[in-house]
Amino acid sequence: MNLHINAAEHGVRAQNCMVATGHPLAAEAALKVLAEGGSAIDAAITADAILGVVEPMATGIGGDLLAMIVPSDGKAITYNGTGRAPAALTADQVEALPGRRIPERHALSVTTPGAVRGWFDLHARFGRLDFARLLAPAIALAEGGFAVAPICAREWKLFEPVIARDLVSAKLYRAGAVPAAGDIFTNPELAAVLKAIAADGPAAFYEGEPARAAAEASKASGGVLAEADFRAHTGDFRDPVSAVFRGLTVLECPPNTHGVAVLEALSALEPLALRRDDPETMVLAARAMAAGLAHARKTVADPAGNTVCTVIVDASGLAITLMTSVFKRFGSGIGVPGCGFVLQNRGSGFAEPGHINGPAPGKRPYHTVVPAAALKDGCFHAGFGVVGGAMQPQGHVQLLLRIAAWGEPLQAALDAPRWRLESDTALAIEAGTPQPIVDAFRAAGFTDPAGSGELAGRSDFGGAQIVMRASDGSLIGASDKRKDGVARGA
Structure with missing residues (x-):
């Protein structure tokens, strides 16, 4: 694939290093870490800590972490920092709940946070700078305050009822008077915890x-x-799982994530023509995705959520896609007194007792976070992630269809309208989708899911970050306009 970088639709180009992440402050701080000799992992930890401050409904130290790391030699490895169910959680407790499932915001949905341990495990293996240096920017923002970004502010307001139900969260996140875009928000309690961790x-x-x-x-x-x-x-560190699609080796995280759904879909699509000018191509992609998700539900667990993603490639060629999440926006909604964060609700991803993904003490639930990468001729080609729960694998397939099969420019591929399966047959279609494709979906039997649609800046359809190695060796970065992020390089 040849990319001629001469317009905004292609993304940002740089020769040495690249950052694509969900907030300008995170990108700026990550680039400074790289300039000081830090590794891609150092920069990703710096960016992620900042995202936990400036986008608290999506991530934070009360949530989980997963990562895909690709060294310059292409020998990729994943890191699974997902938390487990409490030792005291029993199947009998869940049997007594309506539908034999843990509700989204229920107290039993709380699992152990894995993000902080993940930072340190990654740093121990790949870090170069002192760890305290990496948290300093996040501490400064939590202590001194930051201007709330527009899409973040919309989500904050939309999910105000979640924080309003908990006294600690209500006070911490200003339920009743949530910050508007541009308002200054501080979190000194979180700053103190980050200082202790540093x-x-x-x-x-x-x-x-x-x-x-x-x-x-x-x-x-x-x-x-x-x-x-x-x-x-x-x-724990694990080998990735993979599949070949249009000359690329696509790398996904193994279970307990649903990365296998991506590989199932891509494997089904690989032998097909996938003509760009044929609306039926998208129908075939949606059907393959539905089958992939069904496979994941049977073999891994059950899908949904909100997440943040950072993709960084440093000057040595080391690349990381790092993603953290409190699952649903503001997680469980349960605030931790005096500590400035909420606990995740990842336990609501468990299926009913008796299912392969049924709840059990110390068990990891089905996880929607899937940082990914792709190799070309055995070397790093791209690192990418798409936030948005069940949208994550669907976003991977749609991005790879546009970039690998059709050769679309990077930023244009991220900005293109998407579809989202809400069930095997219910499919939400983003505004701007060409009418022939809409007609093809509906003619194929995909119905319009009631109550679905845009959510605070179209985040129902995900928010992607991607960095790609171009054929001339330079780096191209792109950040999804559905979020507040940017791509910046040096």
């Missing part, structure tokens, strides 16, 4: 006041998360 390492979080306060908050809400669950948490 000074004393992961023990400050997993064995200190945050663990104690989180267990207290969970218990007060009827949950079962305990301090011992924090102490027991570990993450």
